[in-house]
């Protein structure tokens with residue numbers, strides 16, 4: 001007698017019922033990768049996508065980009081993100097630590113080293129406007145103190161002239177960020193902490209990248225255009241603050257910027273002229289949709305890299321189980337991509 005497994009019958013019935021809805025659209029075929037089903041087994045326990053990044057080992061090339069701190073719900077969010085890093089061996093940047101320069105009121109929001117542990121990358125974050133002020137007041141010791149009390153590996157410096165300009169209470173720079181960074185690098189003990197420079201969602205053009213890479217920075221985060229855009233966010237804030245009297249004719253400016261792919265092309269071109277640039281670690285971020293997007297952009301880059309999300313992690317960050325599921329899926333997706341996909345030749 002043939003015994004039919006009920007699961008088998010259910011599956012076959014599902015196939016018949018769902019086939020109509022499972023039609024694909026030819027125009028939507030992924031143009032970025034060749035699919036090579038013959039060349040690998042399924043990624044198993046031993047599949048390794050770990051990477052040494054900025055002197056520490058990550059289990060996957062995935063980064064939690066700088067976000068929050070200093071407001072009610074931020075502590076819970078940050079603690080969940082740090083717990084996630086610990087569980088999956090990932091790295092993260094803190095949101096702007098500006099408030100800690102003046103007071104320890106929100107210290108616990110940022111005090112993630114005890115959660116993330118000693119072995120994973122954790123970086124503080126300050127804006128170039130604060131850096132300009134700190135240098136003007138001759139107070140670089142405040143940065144050393146900040147990094148020491150947070151026990152971080154280094155500092156992100158975000159460069160955000162467009163956001164500051166749109167922000168109702170924004171700071172206006174008195175000199176170029178390049179001048180501020182150059183002065184900072186010449187005064188600050190380079191070996192004391194690592195320095196990573198980033199934008200906040202607008203990216204940077206080739207001239208800025210070229211001059212930035214002449215400085216002794218340790219890594220660069222793209223924070224390119226196409227995801228969270230802080231200029232747009234500040235326009236939304238000022239709209240809400242001034243309510244019905246709101247007029248804004250500045251908005252076209254928030255659509256300027258560079259996508260991560262465009263920036264990778266700029267950086268690859270710079271690396272052809274100056275091979276040292278090819279060694280600079282990158283965090284590829286700014287509207288990265290998912291692991292496939294991240295895998296593609298990393299494959300296109302000639303530099304050692306990880307990819308980062310801010311908003312995607314934020315959308316799950318209040319619920320640890322969801323955050324964990326999201327991350328698990330990203331990592332298993334990355335492993336599948338590594339096993340079965342190769343980059344299509346760029347024409």
Ligand SMILES: Cc1cc2nc3c(=O)[nH]c(=O)nc-3n(C[C@H](O)[C@H](O)[C@H](O)COP(=O)(O)O)c2cc1C
Nearest residue numbers: 065066067095096158223227228286287309310311
């Ligand atoms: C809620 C939120 C807060 C952020 N705060 C900071 C910040 O304090 N400092 C910073 O450098 N970037 C900050 N960012 C920008 C991100 O680090 C990242 O560069 C940008 O959001 C693009 O990534 P995404 O498109 O994946 O969100 C923030 C982003 C979000 C979503």
